[in-house]
Amino acid sequence: MSRHRMKTVSYDDDDDYDDYEEDDGYASPDPEEQARLEQCIQDVLSQLRGGEPSVSASREEVTEALWHYYNDVTKSVNYIRGKKAKEVQKQPPKKGTVSSYPLPPSWSSACAVPFSAAEFFRDSPWLNVPEHRKADIIVEPLHPRLGLLGGAPEAGGKVSKLAALAAARKKKESEKVAASPSPVPTPKAEEQKPEEVGDNNNPASAPSRSLLERLSSSHNGRQLKPAEGGLGGLRALGKGSRMGGATAPTKKSSLEKEAEIRAQTKPGSVTQPAKGEEKETAVPQQQDEQQAPVVNMMASPSTFATIIVGDATRPVAAAQSSHLKVQSVDVMDIYGQDLTEAFDFAGPSPDDLVLNAQSSAKGFKSKQPASKSKKVDLTGGMNNLSVEEKVSIKSKNLDVLSEYKKVERKKAASFVVIGHVDAGKSTLMGRLLADLQAVDARTLEKYRREAEKIGKGSFALAWVLDQGSEERARGVTIDIATNKFETDKTAFTIVDAPGHRDFVPNMIAGASQADFAVLVIDASTGNFESGLKGQTKEHALLVRSMGVQKIVVAVNKMDTVEWDRERFEEIEQQISSFLTAAGFQPKNISFIPLSGFHGDNVTRRSEAPQAAWYQGRTLIEELDTSEPFSHALEKPLRMTIADVFRGGVQSPLSISGRIDAGSLQVGDQILIMPSGEKASIRSLEVDSAPADWAVAGQNIVLNLANIDPIHLRSGDVVCSPASPIQNLTSFTTKVLAFEHLMPMLVDIHRGRLHVPGRISRVVATLDKGSGAPVKKRPKIVAPGAVARIVVEMDQAVPLEAPARIVLRAGGNTVAAGLLES
Numbered sequence: 001m002s003r004h005r006m007k008t009v010s011y012d013d014d015d016d017y018d019d020y021e022e023d024d025g026y027a028s029p030d031p032e033e034q035a036r037l038e039q040c041i042q043d044v045l046s047q048l049r050g051g052e053p054s055v056s057a058s059r060e061e062v063t064e065a066l067w068h069y070y071n072d073v074t075k076s077v078n079y080i081r082g083k084k085a086k087e088v089q090k091q092p093p094k095k096g097t098v099s100s101y102p103l104p105p106s107w108s109s110a111c112a113v114p115f116s117a118a119e120f121f122r123d124s125p126w127l128n129v130p131e132h133r134k135a136d137i138i139v140e141p142l143h144p145r146l147g148l149l150g151g152a153p154e155a156g157g158k159v160s161k162l163a164a165l166a167a168a169r170k171k172k173e174s175e176k177v178a179a180s181p182s183p184v185p186t187p188k189a190e191e192q193k194p195e196e197v198g199d200n201n202n203p204a205s206a207p208s209r210s211l212l213e214r215l216s217s218s219h220n221g222r223q224l225k226p227a228e229g230g231l232g233g234l235r236a237l238g239k240g241s242r243m244g245g246a247t248a249p250t251k252k253s254s255l256e257k258e259a260e261i262r263a264q265t266k267p268g269s270v271t272q273p274a275k276g277e278e279k280e281t282a283v284p285q286q287q288d289e290q291q292a293p294v295v296n297m298m299a300s301p302s303t304f305a306t307i308i309v310g311d312a313t314r315p316v317a318a319a320q321s322s323h324l325k326v327q328s329v330d331v332m333d334i335y336g337q338d339l340t341e342a343f344d345f346a347g348p349s350p351d352d353l354v355l356n357a358q359s360s361a362k363g364f365k366s367k368q369p370a371s372k373s374k375k376v377d378l379t380g381g382m383n384n385l386s387v388e389e390k391v392s393i394k395s396k397n398l399d400v401l402s403e404y405k406k407v408e409r410k411k412a413a414s415f416v417v418i419g420h421v422d423a424g425k426s427t428l429m430g431r432l433l434a435d436l437q438a439v440d441a442r443t444l445e446k447y448r449r450e451a452e453k454i455g456k457g458s459f460a461l462a463w464v465l466d467q468g469s470e471e472r473a474r475g476v477t478i479d480i481a482t483n484k485f486e487t488d489k490t491a492f493t494i495v496d497a498p499g500h501r502d503f504v505p506n507m508i509a510g511a512s513q514a515d516f517a518v519l520v521i522d523a524s525t526g527n528f529e530s531g532l533k534g535q536t537k538e539h540a541l542l543v544r545s546m547g548v549q550k551i552v553v554a555v556n557k558m559d560t561v562e563w564d565r566e567r568f569e570e571i572e573q574q575i576s577s578f579l580t581a582a583g584f585q586p587k588n589i590s591f592i593p594l595s596g597f598h599g600d601n602v603t604r605r606s607e608a609p610q611a612a613w614y615q616g617r618t619l620i621e622e623l624d625t626s627e628p629f630s631h632a633l634e635k636p637l638r639m640t641i642a643d644v645f646r647g648g649v650q651s652p653l654s655i656s657g658r659i660d661a662g663s664l665q666v667g668d669q670i671l672i673m674p675s676g677e678k679a680s681i682r683s684l685e686v687d688s689a690p691a692d693w694a695v696a697g698q699n700i701v702l703n704l705a706n707i708d709p710i711h712l713r714s715g716d717v718v719c720s721p722a723s724p725i726q727n728l729t730s731f732t733t734k735v736l737a738f739e740h741l742m743p744m745l746v747d748i749h750r751g752r753l754h755v756p757g758r759i760s761r762v763v764a765t766l767d768k769g770s771g772a773p774v775k776k777r778p779k780i781v782a783p784g785a786v787a788r789i790v791v792e793m794d795q796a797v798p799l800e801a802p803a804r805i806v807l808r809a810g811g812n813t814v815a816a817g818l819l820e821s
């Protein structure tokens with residue numbers, strides 16, 4: 001009967017349970033059962049004592065075991081043996097003894113006293129193993145090492161081909177080293193540098209250092225785990241820095257000691273050697289390898305670990321400095337060159353080298369030399385700086401004049417349209433261009449709609465020439481506008497000049513480009529008279545003073561006076577008298593009654609019945625009668641710059657103007673005055689068409705190279721470097737006085753050029769016919785008189801005889817004439 005059964009039966013019966021608790025343990029009332037239990041107890045005790053090893057157990061322990069195993073003797077014996085063995089292991093060590101390491105069962109049974117490593121090394125500080133025990137500490141690793149950060153796994157693990165190759169090579173090297181005799185440093189020599197060990201007070205230092213030296217020097221000191229070795233090295237260097245490499249007494253960690261010793265064994269060790277130590281610190285590495293026992297438990301550090309913590313095999317300079325410095329040296333030396341040297345920018349940078357190589361590969365010329373002197377003269381370099389790259393332009397070296405003569409062309413003529421403000425100049429030219437289909441109908445319709453939109457519908461034709469927004473908004477021409485049209489005989493260039501007095505300088509510029517002039521007069525009542533008092537006469541005088549000999553008078557707005565013939569003849573008479581007085585020959589003066597707005601007598605004869613009395617030429621017929629104008633083709637090049645502009649990709653810098661004299665071609669070098677700067681003609685256009693050359697009388701655009709735009713201004717003169725125009729600060733001129741003249745401030749105009757100056761002296765008044773002096777040094781010159789005067793300017797300007805100049809003062813033209821010297 002078992003206790004389990006009893007409990008199960010009487011579990012719900014409290015009385016029975018209580019009886020059980022009060023029972024004195026295990027008691028069976030059955031004598032037969034008692035005898036059998038006693039027999040089992042004796043058997044177990046017998047087997048425990050007679051077994052190997054003999055175990056003693058109490059009767060209670062045996063009875064308890066038998067009760068658990070249902071009187072099974074064998075199981076009870078095994079149970080008690082195991083229990084006794086555990087009690088032996090758990091038994092606390094006796095005072096003054098060392099606990100033993102758990103040993104395999106076979107060891108326990110074989111050794112009466114279990115082996116204790118701690119006890120074995122009791123007389124040795126940690127890792128300071130006595131010399132005579134060195135061979136005993138070779139312990140094979142229990143498990144194959146894997147290759148993480150430590151290289152390939154060693155014996156027992158799965159070895160890669162690379163690791164196997166490395167191991168074979170390593171083995172071969174060690175065998176080779178062992179075969180060759182080499183001096184072994186004596187313990188005495190090692191004892192001569194105790195300060196390097198850093199533990200003078202420790203008597204175990206010398207032997208421990210010897211072992212560690214060999215451990216660290218074996219296979220370039222890489223037997224330590226990379227992280228440990230690197231960290232140790234860094235920490236040792238750090239300590240060395242703080243301790244100044246002198247005595248490092250007292251306690252150091254084992255890693256620090258290892259690192260210090262390892263550093264000392266390297267060629268060119270980082271630790272400052274004491275006197276007389278140089279010889280030893282310079283011991284070749286191979287020597288260390290020979291004397292070291294092969295305790296190669298660790299693999300070489302990986303490249304990654306070397307970069308991170310530094311390569312312990314490298315001679316580390318400046319160990320006195322911080323470990324960070326040492327690490328940076330290692331990292332910067334990855335590519336085999338010392339990049340810590342400052343780059344002085346004297347030579348091409350690495351980027352330059354690459355770019356130059358790429359350029360060379362593509363066939364481009366290298367922009368930088370492959371090597372340069374390290375010393376660069378920065379001052380000289382600044383002088384060599386240029387804004388733009390020099391462009392070399394090939395010239396065709398044409399004989400321009402012979403080329404010009406070869407070409408059959410229409411005669412060319414430029415005329416300037418002058419007259420009082422609102423006389424109808426722009427409208428008349430718009431009509432001319434429209435009727436000659438020089439402007440398409442769609443554009444005209446567009447202008448008409450836009451002009452009507454802003455309430456200036458009557459100016460639609462004027463917009464053909466007045467392109468500026470301000471001009472269109474104000475209904476006034478501001479700057480000269482050029483346009484072109486052709487008849488069967490002639491290629492015309494129109495220069496539409498402003499009539500308003502504020503823009504007379506622009507009119508002068510326009511007149512300087514003209515072969516003849518068209519004077520527009522408003523025939524409407526009152527406007528003709530006001531025009532006479534205004535710019536009608538001034539303009540006529542100016543163009544004559546500027547050399548214009550032919551003038552066509554367009555009596556405009558005849559529709560407003562019902563084509564009144566008397567009105568026309570009145571105007572004709574008055575203007576004719578004036579023009580003749582101004583120097584125009586009667587044969588070069590013509591009058592045409594017309595209406596620009598309606599197109600009567602412009603390109604077609606008027607169909608108005610009131611206009612039937614006029615049977616003369618239309619405007620276009622009159623223009624076509626102009627004789628060809630001769631130009632100074634064979635004289636030195638002269639062209640006044642009318643405009644400077646920057647624009648397209650192919651022509652970043654351009655100038656426009658009319659060639660006054662000479663010729664030019666693409667590739668020519670030209671001189672700009674007054675700056676004296678030279679430029680190259682990259683390309684040119686004649687009348688908006690590309691050309692290779694151009695001659696005097698043509699309106700051209702020059703696309704330039706090799707010059708900075710700051711040297712180009714409108715009014716400057718283009719000339720050939722071989723025959724430059726002179727810059728003058730004073731000149732003598734023969735002028736026709738429009739106003740009273742005396743020593744006074746004036747503005748000097750020549751084409752687009754106008755500069756401030758003064759009449760410094762009146763030399764003499766002259767006879768109009770012969771030019772002979774009438775009165776020397778007069779105090780004043782009356783209007784209409786001719787005089788020789790001296791003009792001075794505040795700045796030097798390019799001028800030469802026989803330039804036509806205009807003098808203005810207070811917004812009025814006071815004189816115009818020819819420059820003499």
Ligand SMILES: Nc1nc2c(ncn2[C@@H]2O[C@H](COP(=O)(O)OP(=O)(O)OP(=O)(O)O)[C@@H](O)[C@H]2O)c(=O)[nH]1
Pocket residue numbers: 419420421422423424425426427428458459462475476477497498499500556557558559560594595596597598
């Ligand atoms: N009735 C009439 N009006 C005209 C005629 N020609 C021009 N006009 C008008 O006169 C005004 C001035 O014309 P514009 O052509 O601008 O005169 P402009 O001489 O060019 O003016 P500025 O260049 O500013 O001096 C406009 O309203 C024209 O419509 C014409 O033959 N008959």
